[in-house]
Amino acid sequence: MAHSVWTGGSRHTGRAALPHKNIHLADSDRLTQIEKEQYKGLMILKNGKLVFDKDKLVSSLQLLSQLLYKHYGQKTVILIDEYDVPLDKAFQNGYYKEMVSLIRALFGQALKTNEFLQFAVLTGCLRVSKESIFTGLNNFEINSIVDIDHDEQFGFTDDEVRKLLSDYDRIERYPDVKEWYDGYRFGNADIYCPWDVINFAKKLLSDKDARPSAFWINSSGNDMVKCFIDKADQTTRDELEKLVAGEAIEKLLRLDLTYDEIDKTIDNLWSVLFTTGYLTKVGEVKLPDSESYAYKLVIPNKAVREVFVLQIQEWFKAVVANDNDIMKLLSEAILEKDDAQIQRQLNIVMGRMISVLDTKAPDDMKENFYHGLLLGLLRGSNPDWLIKSNRESGDGFSDILIKPEDPDAGIVIEVKYSKEIKELDKACEAAVTQIKEKRYDEALKDEGRCDILAYGIAFSRKRCKVVGERL
Known part of the structure; x- marks a missing residue:
């Protein structure tokens, strides 16, 4: 049986197994003193940690194979787990070309010109690509996640x-x-x-x-999803809506990408989301007038869906928070009781968001979703406003109370959800009526604020309606 050399690490940390796993070689009676010194030369301690210099690292796997072969009398099996972790880290941190050069040299000696090698097994998220670190290695048997074997x-x-x-x-x-x-x-x-x-x-x-x-x-971290969300255009956001809602999308994928190709187009990022486990296939569709097939992709389960929702929400918050024009126009319109302008700015925001984040929630919880969305927008629109949510006032709890800088001014907002867009007007009227009947403005009037604006704002998917009234 061949002896094994394993090297690999965590996709999160990138740590790798080191030669001290084979420390018995240092005392082997089958190695010459020179060979023992070669082995010890791989293990250089600095501040209590093992480090390599580049030249020794490049030849390390080949040397270990040779020494293990001489010690055991058998050729070695090299197992390299998550070979692409160093490439991922290098790509994310700006030294990708240097890492490619290093790993190409390391693997070239270990896997191509190694007479002491029985065979090698490599695993990774990105499929083996001849154009990157495996130049010259032409005897691979590739098994990807779309293959039946194993x-x-x-x-x-x-x-x-x-x-x-x-x-x-x-x-x-x-x-x-x-x-x-x-x-x-x-x-x-x-x-x-x-x-x-x-x-x-x-x-x-x-x-x-x-x-x-x-x-x-x-x-493992979610850098790839974040990168994907950051590059999403409107078409991609529509496709994300379908995925988060549990529907499938059809994509022509590449399974042989290198890291420096990943972010050249959004299509490449779809491929990476598939190969890294954020999406999975539920079928294939033959493309018209072509011999190619597109994959039908879905989010595999609830764990991954939560990641998409979280990243989408963070992306949405960042986009809105950085749009000073919308924030300024929204706050000015609220103070001036410009219902049409408030509605316009909110609908612009709604058009940019993923409208199905709350798809799985019951209708009464969807109102909470839009309440939270609006609350976040208002807090970002004018940092000098004092904003209270679900605060007791009058005969109940108002959705949102705003105390502007003007000590005479006050704003009350009641949020409603409507299943149908055509029912938004009715929902807004019901919201304003509720404000008046429940006397939600009482807490503001108790502070001497006499110029009170009441807004009923109703939402349905990516649309909203605003009705304002001065109390």
Whole structure:
């Protein structure tokens, strides 16, 4: 049996296994003193940490293969887990070309000109690309997530998940595990994310009522999703709406991208979201007048969907907060009771947002969603305003109370949600009536504010209606 050299690390940290895993070579009676010194030369300590110089790093895997072969009398197997982690970190931090050069030299010696190698196995999120670090290595057998070979080895099958939960006496939590961690399609197999399943099962051992969470996502970071959201145009935002709503989109993907190609077009980013597990396929569609096929893509499960929603919300907040024109026009229109201008600016904002973030919520919760959205906009529109939410006033709790700088002025806003756009006018009238009947302006009048504006603002998907009245 061949001996193994493993090197790899966390996609989050990028740490790798080091030669001290084979420390027995330093005392091997089958190595010459020169060879032992070569091995020790790989391990240079600085401040208690192992470091490499570039020349020694390039030849390290080939040298280890040679020494292990001489020690055991067998050729080595090299296992490189997440080979693209260093490339990802380098791409994100501006030294991609240097890292490509280093890894190309390292792999060239270890995998191409290594007579002590039996075979090697590499894993990574991006498919092996001959144009990047594997120039000259032409004897790869590539298995990607769309291939049938080894498709069940990428994660847990449904039967395996059921057995795991049954063995831990937590089978009643199967619906949660399926909703949060199932949904991936590898070749012809339906697969659960193994990292998430294992971590949630471990959590359930100490707390049978534990809530699911996105373990894999939280450990890996979401730079790629953030990059994708930052580059999204209106067409892409419409497609994101469909994905977040649970629908499929059709995309022609490339599975052989290099990192320096990723952000050249938004189409490339779709490909990366697929290969890194943020999207999965549910089918294929043959393109007209072509031999090519597009993939039907969906968000695989609830854990990943939460990441998209979070990143979309953060992106939306950043876009709106940086648009000073909208913020200024909105605050001025509110003070001047310009219903049409308020409505116009809000509808511009609504047109930029992803309208289905609240799709899964019941109707009464959708009103809360738009309440929160409007509250955030108002707080950003004029930092000198004192804004209260759900504050007791009169005979109930007003949605939003605003105390402008003018000590005589006050603003009351009641938010409504309507299933139908054609019902927005009626919802606004009901909101203004509620303000008057419940005397929501009482708290403002108690402070001597006598110039009170009441606004009923109703929302439906990406549209809103505003009706204002001076009390």
